Amino acid sequence: MLAQYFYDYTGKDAVTMTIFLVFIYLFSRLLINAPIGETRMVQSIIVIWIMCSYLVPYLRSIMISPMLNNRYTIVTLPAWIMVLATGWDNVKNLKWKYLLPLMLFISLLINMAFFKQHYTRIQKSQFREASEIVLAKNKFHYPVYSRLPWHFNFIFAAVQTKSWILVV
Secondary structure: OHHHHHHHHOOOOHHHHHHHHHHHHHHHHHHHHOOOOHHHHHHHHHHHHHHHHHHHHHHHHHHOOOOOOHHHHHHHHHHHHHHHHHHHHOOOOHHHHHHHHHHHHHHHHHHHHHHOOOOOOOOOOOHHHHHHHHHHHOOOOOOEEEOOHHHHHHHHHHHOOOOOEEEO
């Protein structure tokens, strides 16, 4: 479960995930080898923060209603950033220390431009455009049947029309 969320957080990019796993490994190695003191206490708090921010929604999902989703675990992001920054800080070789962020940036550019086609492909459902076509073609205001009544009613209400969507 945690691995799937982490894979989603990294944009489903294998290079980014691998580099971040190296940073997490360096963080955990520091946590294990650090003497008991202020540094270890801060790192322990970060680990507890990450664990609780996944455990509480997970338990609520089991007991009450499903809630565990990527967008509901965004409170973990600052903790992950601190883990990754601490891991990056523990890279001893200066060449690798400055090469890894460059590799992350290049991986991001390649992933966004070529694999995900973020800037050349429509990413979201086009309910607004579909509603405009329905409104233009429905001159006699016949009822419209759809399996997505909430979506289209929301858009039609925004356009200030009296069309209705009925559930099929």
